[in-house]
Amino acid sequence: MSGAAKRQKSYYDQNSETSSYDVNSLVWRYYPPTANTKLGKNWVGPYKIVAKLSDIVYTLQKSPFDKAIQVNVDHLKPYKGTNAGALWSDCTDTNDYTPSNSVETVHDSFSEGAASFSEIDEDALAVAR
Secondary structure, three states, X not given: OOXXXXXXXHHHHHHOOOOOOOOOOEEEEEOHHHHOOOOOOOEEEEEEEEEEOOOOXXXXXXXXXXXXXXXXXXXEXXXXXXXXXXXXXXXXXXXXXXXXXOOOOOOOHHHHOOOOHHHHHHHHHHHHO
């Protein structure tokens, strides 16, 4: 590293602070796809910190039933609201909860109709002749 780069790094490090959050605290998440639009929301959430993977990477969840995501600490800021924990307090025991969308039942038009694949193929061949 050159002398100028070392000097600039030391000046930057004097005033920089790395944020640290506790597990189970609520935070806002900076989400660029909505921030780049005119009058778009820069921060979405609140999210709950589920785990701290390192000093700069946290695992977040928006609700107890959403997929967990990993986010850099630079994209987080503390949530200072009062009513954000309502969703989490309603779902204190998630062991007996089964999401309704965890098992999807797909209905084919062929399984309910009278025609089978072989009948359709024979009809198509007859029309093509």
